[in-house]
Structure formats: C-alpha cells, structure tokens
Amino acid sequence: MIPQEIIRRKRDGDELDAAEISSFIAALAAGQLSEGQIGAFAMAVWFKGMSRAEIVALTLAMADSGDRLQWADIDRPIADKHSTGGVGDNVSLMLAPIAAACGLAVPMISGRGLGHTGGTLDKLESIPGYMITPDVGLFHKVVKEAGCAIIGQTGTLAPADGRLYAVRDVTATVDSIPLITASILSKKLAAGLQTLVLDVKVGNGAFMADRDQAEILAQSLVEVANGAGVKTSALITDMNQPLADSAGNAVEMRNCLDFLAGRKGDTRLETVVLAFAAEMLVKSGVAVSVDEAEGMARQALSSGKAAEVFARMVSMLGGPADLIENPDRYLARAPVEKPVPAARSGWLSACDARGVGVSVIDLGGGRRHPADRIDHRVGFSELLPLGTRVDAGEPIALVHAADEAAAERAAAALAAHYRISEEKPELTPVIAGLI
Known part of the structure; x- marks a missing residue:
C-alpha cells in the first residue's frame, strides 16, 4: 500500500x-x-x-483497528443509543436504565462535552467515585448484572478513530458526513452492538442547524450501520431550546434523578426518552409495537425498576449506593443561586439554545481547551419551556454560579438568549421524523 x-x-x-x-x-x-x-x-x-460502500468499508476498518467487545454470555439483546449532541440533553442517563429494566443489555460508551454541547461523561463525573473508564472486565460485569453501564471510550476501542479525529479537528474536516458517520459508528461496532438508535438533533443548538443536512446525516448513519450488520434507525429531534429544564452537570444529574423518580412527566424530555426507549425495544424484538414498548417503558419508570437499575449501575462503578435517596449528600451545589427574571410580560417564543450552552461554559461548566477542569456545580436549572406565559420579573430560570459576579453575568446572558413575544408561539414538535 x-x-x-x-x-x-x-x-x-x-x-x-x-x-x-x-x-x-x-x-x-x-x-x-x-x-x-x-x-x-x-x-x-x-x-x-465517499460512496455508501466506501463509508461502510471505512467504518469497518476503523472498528477493526482495536478490540471488539463480546457479549456471548449475556442472553439479552445488546442495544445502544447515540446522540449527535445538544444542550440540556441528558437522555442517555435515563434511557439506559429504562431499556435495561425492560430486558435489554445496554453497553453505552459516551463522550465528553464538545463545543457548546454537554457531555454525558462530564455529568456522570459529578457523582463522587463514579468510574468512567473501568477495565473491560468490570464493564462487562456491570452490563451483565445491572443491565447497563455508561462509560467512556477506552484506548483499545477503535483507536484509528482517535488519531483521525485529532487531525480532522485541526484541519477543518470535522463536518464531513462520511467521516462523521465512520467516527460515530466505528465505536458502536467495536462495542459489539446488535441494534442501535440514533438521535440526530437539528436546530440552533445542534451541530446540524439545517433540517436537510440533519436528514442527510441521519440517512448516512442508518444506511451504513445497517450495511455493517447493526439494525439501526434514527429519530430527528428538535434542538431549538434546551431539552431538559437544566443545563450543566450536577444540575442535569439532579434532573435525571427527578425523572427516574417520576417528577418530570409531561415534558419534552419525557417525550424524547420514551420515544427512544420504544424504538430500542421494538428494534431489538422485545416489543412488537411502539405502543406496547412505550407502555413497558412507562411501567419501568412508575414501578421504580429503572431507578433500581440506575442505582445498581452507579454503585457497581464506584459511586454511592444511596445516590437516589440522598442526592444532596453527594451532588455538590454552587455557592450562589440566582433567579433570572423575565425582562417583560408575554410568551417565551424563541431561544438561542447554542447561547445557553456557551453560557454554561462561561460559568465554568464546560471546556474552552481540552485540559480545562470543569466546575460540575454550575449551570442553569428550572428553565421554562418555550410557549410559557410569564410576567415581567418572574423567574425564567435559576443560575448556579461560583460567585456573585459570575451569577450576574450568566443571568444577563441567559435573559438575552430568550425572546418574549406578545402572542403565543407555534412550537415545532420535539420529534421531527424517523429514518
């Protein structure tokens, strides 16, 4: 060669x-x-x-550049989900235990924050003792016994992707759909998956702001993954506002615990989590219809079984066994919490979701450089969804900051990221399509 x-x-x-x-x-x-x-x-x-055949070949070659995980001793379908990244997107934290409680095995290999988007691993690191890079033996044991494990990529899984990505990052080639496709899927293939569901986000808070481009990426991912032997589908979801009512690390972890306890029903976040759970269960053959699958997911939540799976995963990976019962004992709080008042009365009609993500970084909750340390305490909570009627001075969110000056800056920035109109807005559906 x-x-x-x-x-x-x-x-x-x-x-x-x-x-x-x-x-x-x-x-x-x-x-x-x-x-x-x-x-x-x-x-x-x-x-x-690249042609579709070339992208499949590239994906398989990158997956074969390191170890491939084996799950022969687990008699459950091996399934996972991947998101292209958003703001307030903590879906994986709840989805993995829900899917596991319904009979799937979920070896979820996640990433850190990228640009303005939050990272699942950064959120998990707000839990004292949680090991995001266990050895392969422990990873396998947790998936087998708890049903799911959410960890970071090891150096032995698709190592070619790591080197290629590092060069892409400094050569203005990150946004190539063939290279994005191979990068995402090579790690998933190396994880030994049988089925995969993809969350391709579109909107001002997503990497793909244009619907047509999001559909092109989703189509590429689905066709290549299926061509490589993994049954795959994709949901295109809206990212024109934060998905959860929190954006940060410890604040999103608290949001996750509230969700598992049944305190986040009838929200956009619940719609997305249940839709992905249903798609995973149907794709894996555990349920025969979306309605049946969604019912199974709701039962896993209401019975407390999903919360039990999450607690066991956290405990087996070094975190506290009583995190769900005593979150305040373990999840650090920022010393300053400040409400963000609405500038005027009216309807919350638009949001610069990317700006919200950047504001989290400005608070210290994300990285400007790879070596930066994250302040897991900071961020925003109690974010009101678009379509909410507010009065002037009413809080639209709560800032969590390290000091008063940072809180003041973040409150002003967040208020500027929202538009308040006299008329109630027409909102786009949170789930825009299925591929």
Missing part, C-alpha cells in the same frame, strides 16, 4: 475499494502515516465525498 496513491485516487474522485481503505486505516492505527498524509486524506474525502 502506497499511502500517497490512495490519497491521489480519492483526491481525483475515484472510488476506493475495501482493501485500499483497510490498508490505509491499518497503517494509520500503526502510526505509519504522517499527520500530513492523514490530513490530506481527510481533506480529499471532505471535497470528493
């Missing part, structure tokens, strides 16, 4: 065969390619694209 020949062929718009792609990725994983060669390949793909 001569790397520059593969790069030249892709630069010229030729279709690479599976053997060429496999040899290129094997050389990448072995450290035999320069960053210049990797960057040139990524840029050639960005400009020329």
Whole structure:
C-alpha cells in the first residue's frame, strides 16, 4: 500500500475499494502515516465525498483497528443509543436504565462535552467515585448484572478513530458526513452492538442547524450501520431550546434523578426518552409495537425498576449506593443561586439554545481547551419551556454560579438568549421524523 496513491485516487474522485481503505486505516492505527498524509486524506474525502460502500468499508476498518467487545454470555439483546449532541440533553442517563429494566443489555460508551454541547461523561463525573473508564472486565460485569453501564471510550476501542479525529479537528474536516458517520459508528461496532438508535438533533443548538443536512446525516448513519450488520434507525429531534429544564452537570444529574423518580412527566424530555426507549425495544424484538414498548417503558419508570437499575449501575462503578435517596449528600451545589427574571410580560417564543450552552461554559461548566477542569456545580436549572406565559420579573430560570459576579453575568446572558413575544408561539414538535 502506497499511502500517497490512495490519497491521489480519492483526491481525483475515484472510488476506493475495501482493501485500499483497510490498508490505509491499518497503517494509520500503526502510526505509519504522517499527520500530513492523514490530513490530506481527510481533506480529499471532505471535497470528493465517499460512496455508501466506501463509508461502510471505512467504518469497518476503523472498528477493526482495536478490540471488539463480546457479549456471548449475556442472553439479552445488546442495544445502544447515540446522540449527535445538544444542550440540556441528558437522555442517555435515563434511557439506559429504562431499556435495561425492560430486558435489554445496554453497553453505552459516551463522550465528553464538545463545543457548546454537554457531555454525558462530564455529568456522570459529578457523582463522587463514579468510574468512567473501568477495565473491560468490570464493564462487562456491570452490563451483565445491572443491565447497563455508561462509560467512556477506552484506548483499545477503535483507536484509528482517535488519531483521525485529532487531525480532522485541526484541519477543518470535522463536518464531513462520511467521516462523521465512520467516527460515530466505528465505536458502536467495536462495542459489539446488535441494534442501535440514533438521535440526530437539528436546530440552533445542534451541530446540524439545517433540517436537510440533519436528514442527510441521519440517512448516512442508518444506511451504513445497517450495511455493517447493526439494525439501526434514527429519530430527528428538535434542538431549538434546551431539552431538559437544566443545563450543566450536577444540575442535569439532579434532573435525571427527578425523572427516574417520576417528577418530570409531561415534558419534552419525557417525550424524547420514551420515544427512544420504544424504538430500542421494538428494534431489538422485545416489543412488537411502539405502543406496547412505550407502555413497558412507562411501567419501568412508575414501578421504580429503572431507578433500581440506575442505582445498581452507579454503585457497581464506584459511586454511592444511596445516590437516589440522598442526592444532596453527594451532588455538590454552587455557592450562589440566582433567579433570572423575565425582562417583560408575554410568551417565551424563541431561544438561542447554542447561547445557553456557551453560557454554561462561561460559568465554568464546560471546556474552552481540552485540559480545562470543569466546575460540575454550575449551570442553569428550572428553565421554562418555550410557549410559557410569564410576567415581567418572574423567574425564567435559576443560575448556579461560583460567585456573585459570575451569577450576574450568566443571568444577563441567559435573559438575552430568550425572546418574549406578545402572542403565543407555534412550537415545532420535539420529534421531527424517523429514518
């Protein structure tokens, strides 16, 4: 394999065969390619694209660049969900235990915050003692005995993706749909999944602000995953406002515990969580219809079984066994909590969701640089949903900050991220489509 020949062929718009792609990725994983060669390949793909067969070959080659997890001793369907990222999106925290309580095994490998979006791992790290990178043996044990485990990617799973992504990040090639598709799915294939449900977000708080682009990405992900042997579907969901009524880390963890306790019913968040639970159960063959599956998910919540699964997962991964019963004992609170008053009376009609995510970062709840430490205490809670009628001075949210000055800045910023109108707005559905 001569790397520059593969790069030249892709630069010229030729279709690479599976053997060429496999040899290129094997050389990448072995450290035999320069960053210049990797960057040139990524840029050639960005400009020329890839056929569906090429993307499948790239995904499989990246998945095969490291270990593949095996679940032969678990007699449940192996299923997972992945989100393209949003603000106030803590769906995974509740979805995994609900799906496990309904009979699935969920080995969920999640990520940290990226840009303005929050990360599941950062939220879990607000729990004292929780191990986000256990060894493979413990990961397997927790999935088998608790039913689910939410952890971070290990260095042995799809390592080629890690090196390719690092180069993409500094060569303006992150937003290539073939490369996004292979990056997401290679890790999922390496995790040994049988079924996968994808949450492709669209709106001003998502990486895909345009509906057409979101559908193109969703179609690519679904077709490639199915082509690689994993039964997959995708829901396109709205991200024009925070999904949960909290945005941050410990505040979203509290939101998760409230949800599992049944205190977040009739919300956009509940609609999304139950829709994904139903899709996972139907796709895995545990339920025959969406209605049956949603009923199973609601029963797992109301009976407390999902909360029990979550508690066991946390305990087995080093967290406190009584987190659900005593959250205030373990989840740190920010020293300053300040209400954000509505600037005028009217209807909350629009939100800059991306701005809300950036404001969490400004409070210290996210990273500007990879090495930054996160303040898990800070963020926003009690965010009112769009379509809510408010009076001037009424709180539309609560800021959690490290000091008074930060709270003042965040309150002013958050108020500016919302528009208040005289007429009640027409809201877009939280679930925009299924692919």
